Structures are given as structure tokens and as C-alpha cells.
Amino acid sequence: MLANSGYAEIEELSRVIPSKERLAKGAVAIAECLQSIPCNPCNSACKRGAFLAFKDINDLPTVDVERCNGCGLCVSACPGLAIFVVDESFNETEALIKLPYEFLPLPIEGKDVPALDRKGEIVGTARVVKVQNTKTMDRTPVIWIAVPKAMSMIVRNIRP
Ligand code: SF4
Ligand code: SF4
Incomplete structure (x- = not known):
């Protein structure tokens, strides 16, 4: 549980995970933001009004x-690094995930890297x-990664 462990369990995310049908249609933002804090840059970052007004x-x-087209503008705008874009229509076997990444060195396009879950485990x-x-993007790069479709709701970070 997020409050005890610092990471969210998949059960806690049911409120924010889109339906299977919506996921199959293409890229969509998932705001894994579960704690009430005074914060709203996600709302102003979205030019499509896809974040409901606070x-x-x-x-x-x-x-x-x-309303969301998965553009990813909100991903780098979130100071909590809590927003991801998932595109399960990327290709036959893989989903595309856009994730915020503030470590150096940045990963290299085309390379395979370890995929991590919310706990940071490979x-x-x-x-x-x-x-x-x-x-x-103000020093919050966004990394696009391809993972097997079955991992689209599991992988949330990488190790370069
Ligand atoms: S900024 Fe883009 S990815 Fe984020 S909610 Fe708006 S349309 Fe979706
Ligand atoms: S910007 Fe990020 S941390 Fe802040 S309210 Fe939006 S999703 Fe939550």
C-alpha cells in the first residue's frame, strides 16, 4: 500500500486505470497520483482539457x-513523476509506455534496458x-519504451 511502502499496489490504481477497451484504442494518460496534496500542474499542462477541473x-x-490523445505533455509537467502514458495499440506484441525520468545518464534510443515495476524490481x-x-520539459525528460503488452500495467521505470 502506498501509505506504508511508498509505492502503489495495482489494486489501489483501479480508479485511474482506463478500461481495456480504451487502452486498446491507443495512447492514454494514467495519473497514478493517489495522495491529496496541493498540486495541479497536470491540469494546466493539458491543452485538450483532458484533466477534469479541480x-x-x-x-x-x-x-x-x-479527450486524452496520449501526447505526453502532462508527463514531464508532473512534479510527482506520477503520470504515465500507455499505448497498447503500439504494435501486435508490444505496448508503448512514456515515463518521466530524472536520472543521468539518459538511456540510449534503440537499446534494451532492464524494466522495473513500481517497487523498483526488475x-x-x-x-x-x-x-x-x-x-x-524543464529537466524532466520523457522516455518512450516498448514492453510486452502483458507488462503495460506493471513496468513503470527503467535502469539504463
Ligand atoms: S497532456 Fe496529453 S497525455 Fe496528458 S492528459 Fe492531456 S492529452 Fe492526455
Ligand atoms: S501534477 Fe502530478 S502530483 Fe500534481 S496533482 Fe497532478 S498528477 Fe498529482
């Missing part, structure tokens, strides 16, 4: 998955598809 700065974010291998690191 009534209070402490509200938990909610993504309107029908659960398989990921292929680095793209490294996005622009000035507007």
Missing part, C-alpha cells in the same frame, strides 16, 4: 480518457524507443 487544489486528478526488458528532452 474544485480544490488538493483534489486528486481525473483524466477524461476520451521484471523484464524494455526497448528504448525515444528520449524526449527539450527545454520546455
